[in-house]
Each structure stands twice: as structure tokens, then as C-alpha cells.
Amino acid sequence: MGLPNASGDLSTEVEVDAFRRLFPLRFFEKHLLESIRPDARPLGRARDTTIALGAVASANGSALAKIGSTTMLAAIKMEVMAPSMETPDEGCIAIDFHMPPICSPIVRPGRPAEAAPVVAKQLSDTILSSGMINLKELSLVSGKAAWMAYLDIYCLDADGALFDAALLAAVAAFSHLEIPVVSLNDDGKIVLSEEQGLSEREPVNKEKRKVNLGSIPFSLTCILHKNYILTDPTAEEESIMETSVTVVLDSSSQLVSLYKPGGAVLAYTSAIQDCIALTRQRVKELQKILEEAISGMEVD
Amino acid sequence: MEFVSPEGLRLDGRRPLEMRQLRAEIGTVAKANGSAVLEMGNTKVIAAVYGPREVQNRSQIINDQALVRCEYSMANFSTGDRMRKPKGDRRSTEISLVIRQTMEACILTHLMPRSQIDIFVQVLQADGGTRSACINAATLALADAGIPMRDIVTSCSAGYLNSTPLLDLNYIEDSAGGPDVTVGILPKLDKVTLLQMDAKLPVDIFENVMGLAIEGCKAVVNYIREDHQFKH
Numbered sequence: 001m002g003l004p005n006a007s008g009d010l011s012t013e014v015e016v017d018a019f020r021r022l023f024p025l026r027f028f029e030k031h032l033l034e035s036i037r038p039d040a041r042p043l044g045r046a047r048d049t050t051i052a053l054g055a056v057a058s059a060n061g062s063a064l065a066k067i068g069s070t071t072m073l074a075a076i077k078m079e080v081m082a083p084s085m086e087t088p089d090e091g092c093i094a095i096d097f098h099m100p101p102i103c104s105p106i107v108r109p110g111r112p113a114e115a116a117p118v119v120a121k122q123l124s125d126t127i128l129s130s131g132m133i134n135l136k137e138l139s140l141v142s143g144k145a146a147w148m149a150y151l152d153i154y155c156l157d158a159d160g161a162l163f164d165a166a167l168l169a170a171v172a173a174f175s176h177l178e179i180p181v182v183s184l185n186d187d188g189k190i191v192l193s194e195e196q197g198l199s200e201r202e203p204v205n206k207e208k209r210k211v212n213l214g215s216i217p218f219s220l221t222c223i224l225h226k227n228y229i230l231t232d233p234t235a236e237e238e239s240i241m242e243t244s245v246t247v248v249l250d251s252s253s254q255l256v257s258l259y260k261p262g263g264a265v266l267a268y269t270s271a272i273q274d275c276i277a278l279t280r281q282r283v284k285e286l287q288k289i290l291e292e293a294i295s296g297m298e299v300d
Numbered sequence: 301m302e303f304v305s306p307e308g309l310r311l312d313g314r315r316p317l318e319m320r321q322l323r324a325e326i327g328t329v330a331k332a333n334g335s336a337v338l339e340m341g342n343t344k345v346i347a348a349v350y351g352p353r354e355v356q357n358r359s360q361i362i363n364d365q366a367l368v369r370c371e372y373s374m375a376n377f378s379t380g381d382r383m384r385k386p387k388g389d390r391r392s393t394e395i396s397l398v399i400r401q402t403m404e405a406c407i408l409t410h411l412m413p414r415s416q417i418d419i420f421v422q423v424l425q426a427d428g429g430t431r432s433a434c435i436n437a438a439t440l441a442l443a444d445a446g447i448p449m450r451d452i453v454t455s456c457s458a459g460y461l462n463s464t465p466l467l468d469l470n471y472i473e474d475s476a477g478g479p480d481v482t483v484g485i486l487p488k489l490d491k492v493t494l495l496q497m498d499a500k501l502p503v504d505i506f507e508n509v510m511g512l513a514i515e516g517c518k519a520v521v522n523y524i525r526e527d528h529q530f531k532h
Contacts, residue, residue, distance in 0.1 A: 102346060
């Protein structure tokens with residue numbers, strides 16, 4: 001780690017790790033001057049991202065997404081329910097985000113992390129408004145039965161960029177989702193069909209099918225600090241420089257959502273546009289990674 | 301219902317004295333001081349240890365030893381039907397207590413006074429034997445965190461169905477209504493730290509089943525010792 005040797009500066013007398021803990025902002029700024037970050041990434045590069053589909057065998061669709069050390073496990077379970085009066089032809093999606101105490105030293109049992117409900121709401125809004133899933137596809141019998149998809153996302157390791165990783169895991173889980181086969185039994189209730197040969201009843205949907213996904217949303221979180229824009233922050237960077245901007249674009253590069261929840265740095269439009277440009281690049285990378293993961297599964 | 305076929309095979313094709321496949325990996329949660337993922341067949345749990353660190357609740361400081369806390373929780377999607385209340389329900393609270401007391405028995409708490417050690421266990425997939433899997437994962441996580449222990453703790457369960465003692469029950473066998481014996485041992489000291497059983501069982505058969513569970517615990521110990529990543 002080459003710290004510039006400024007005379008009269010405390011940095012020459014203190015060890016690197018101590019300096020990092022005592023003066024975190026100055027530690028980072030020394031790196032930013034050289035256009036690099038402590039983990040040797042250039043300012044505009046995101047961490048290594050991987051997706052593994054089918055991580056949870058007992059769920060209808062699941063995925064494990066990792067961005068750097070941040071790990072998210074998403075699983076979807078489908079249940080049959082009666083649709084509401086106003087929308088008899090539509091199913092429903094319930095999205096829940098959990099941060100169990102294993103993910104981070106600052107999460108205490110009995111007191112949920114501050115970030116958890118915020119990310120949960122953001123995810124819910126983004127996924128439902130992006131039009132990725134057409135709720136009419138989740139209908140079974142109009143007015144009587146429809147699918148309720150419960151999407152649960154667990155953070156297994158929280159190292160910054162929680163929303164990005166959670167959205168990626170959610171999207172991957174939906175692309176892995178297979179809707180189970182059901183049929184009507186004699187009481188007029190929907191039951192899961194076990195095997196094709198056994199049931200004399202007519203199945204309501206013919207075969208296990210995948211959900212048709214519309215435009216898929218991908219996101220990138222950037223941190224603004226003075227004139228610098230750092231993409232894909234780690235937890236340490238997020239705690240020191242608090243102003244973050246999250247941009248969500250879909251696969252056709254349309255803006256789905258923009259989120260800048262206050263923060264000390266006031267951004268000019270040009271900074272926001274830079275963030276959007278960085279997101280556009282990131283969307284291409286993520287699309288490629290997702291497609292590789294899906295085609296990897298299909299080979300099996 | 302037949303749990304052991306006339307040829308001597310169980311529902312998942314195992315023999316009565318055969319354990320499920322064991323797989324473990326340590327250091328999986330980067331942020332934790334120690335962590336481990338452990339799979340026993342289809343049961344998959346992740347354990348993370350934070351500590352020794354400063355006690356968060358001042359009123360709970362113990363002056364001559366470390367405070368050990370444990371929380372057990374199940375993911376919503378871990379069981380066949382989606383769970384409504386994954387923690388705070390009675391079963392989770394009971395298991396949290398059991399794991400805490402089991403691990404407290406083996407941690408040398410007097411070496412770390414006025415500090416706190418947190419053990420968090422999350423069940424990702426539940427297919428019977430979650431208690432044992434959690435204890436085994438917690439042991440590995442504590443070892444990964446470098447926390448001084450008298451000995452490791454390993455655990456395994458055994459049952460008795462169709463007049464046959466069965467080792468390492470899965471969910472279907474566990475919910476069959478037969479007895480379920482869970483044992484936790486300290487292998488080097490050859491002592492039993494955890495012993496739980498429900499349902500009725502004649503004493504001589506119980507000794508048999510408990511002996512079988514202890515054999516299962518020793519098999520876990522062998523796995524831990526032989527896997528090269530755990531050797532220091």
C-alpha cells in the first residue's frame with residue numbers, strides 16, 4: 001500500500017491498519033487521489049459477481065447471488081390463494097427481505113437492522129413496478145384461484161451494495177422459477193398433482209412451466225464523495241461516505257427507478273447522468289452473468 | 301407405514317446404521333469472526349460466530365467469564381410449507397437455549413471475562429436433525445473464530461422405527477411419531493453434554509439407540525478431523 005510520504009503528516013508515524021481505523025476518511029482520500037480504492041479497484045469497477053441458480057432444493061425457484069463478499073439467498077415458494085375482488089384475474093407477489101444476525105457484526109438479535117425494511121420496500125417497489133412479472137400469468141381459475149408467490153431474500157453476508165445483490169438474487173430466482181402442476185379435486189379445491197399418470201382429474205395447467213419474464217431490472221449503487229463517484233461500495237466505504245445513489249435500469253436501458261435518499265453531497269444533474277451511464281455498462285455485465293447462469297442450468 | 305423395507309433399506313435408500321452425507325465448509329461469512337456451512341443430507345445450516353467482543357447490554361456483563369448468546373432461526377423457505385414465524389416461536393427459543401448451553405459447556409469462558417460471544421445459526425433447508433446440524437456447524441464456526449474450547453462438540457440423532465434402531469433421522473422418519481434421541485458429546489473427554497429424547501422407549505432399547513447416536517457423533521468427529529481444510 002503506497003501511502004504518499006507527506007512530511008509532517010501523521011500518516012508516516014502510524015501503521016496502516018491503525019491509520020485506517022483512526023482516520024478512515026483521510027485513508028480513503030489518499031487512495032482516491034490516485035484514482036484507486038483500498039481493494040485495488042478503479043473507481044468505476046464493480047466487484048466480482050456470481051449467480052448460482054437452484055440453491056434451495058425445497059423451493060419452487062431459488063438463487064444465490066454474490067457481489068464481492070455480499071451474499072444474498074433468494075427463494076420463491078408458491079401457494080394457491082383466492083384472488084381479490086378487484087383483480088380476479090391476477091395473482092400476487094409478496095417480497096420480504098431479511099437480515100439475520102449472521103450477516104453483520106452490527107445486527108443484533110431482537111433488534112432488526114435499520115437497512116432491512118428500507119431495502120425490502122425498495123425491492124418491492126422496484127420489482128412490482130418494473131413489469132418483470134405479469135400478474136395475469138399467475139392466475140389459475142379466474143375469480144377462484146390464483147398463485148401467491150412468496151419471495152424471501154436472506155442476506156448471509158452484508159458487505160455493502162445490499163440492494164444490488166438482493167435485486168440480482170430476486171431476478172435470478174424468478175428466472176429459475178417453475179410453476180408446479182395443480183388440478184381441481186372433487187371439492188372444487190386446487191391441489192398439487194403428484195404425478196402425471198396417477199390423477200384422473202384434468203390438470204388445471206398442463207405442465208410445469210417457467211414464468212415469462214418481461215424486461216428484467218438491474219441496478220447499480222454508487223457513492224458520491226466530493227467530485228468522485230465510486231461504484232459498488234463495500235460496507236466500510238458506505239459507512240464513511242454516506243451519500244449513495246441507486247439507479248435501476250431494465251434490459252432495454254429504460255430507467256425503472258432512481259434513489260438518492262438525502263446525504264451530505266448535493267449532486268448536480270451531470271453526476272446523476274454519470275451514474276446512469278455507469279449503470280448502463282453494469283447492466284450489460286449483469287445480463288451476461290445471468291444468461292450464463294441460466295444456460296448453465298439448462299445443460300443439466 | 302413401512303420405514304424399513306424387508307431388505308433392510310430405509311425410505312431414502314440408506315441402511316439403518318448409515319448416516320447421511322456430511323459436507324462442511326468454514327470461513328463462508330466474510331464479516332463474521334468465524335463461520336461454517338454444514339450439510340447433513342438435505343439439512344443445510346449456516347453458523348456465524350461474532351466474538352469475543354464488547355458486551356452490548358451493560359447490565360449483562362459477567363465479571364469473571366464471557367457471556368455466550370445464541371440465536372437459532374429458520375428461513376421461511378426451509379421447510380416444505382412456508383413458515384409464518386421463523387423465530388421467536390417456542391421451538392426456536394428452545395433450540396436456541398439448548399445450543400447455547402451445549403456450547404457454553406465447551407468454551408473456556410473464564411479466559412475471556414467481561415466479553416460476549418455470539419453464535420447465530422440459520423437453517424436454510426430443514427430435513428430432520430436440524431438441532432444436530434446446528435451444533436456441529438456452531439462447533440466449526442467457533443473453531444474458525446479461534447475461540448478457546450475444552451473440546452469440540454458433535455451431535456447426532458437416532459430413532460427406533462419398525463423395531464429397528466435408525467441413525468440420523470430425516471424429516472419423514474422424525475415425524476413418524478417414534479422416539480427421537482439427540483446426543484451431543486465431547487469426544488476427547490468422552491463425555492455427554494446434550495441428551496434429549498421424546499416418546500416412550502424401554503430402557504434397554506434406549507441404551508442401544510443412545511449408543512448408536514454416540515457412534516454417529518464419533519463419525520462426525522472423524523469427518524472433521526480428516527477433512528484437510530480443518531487441520532491446522
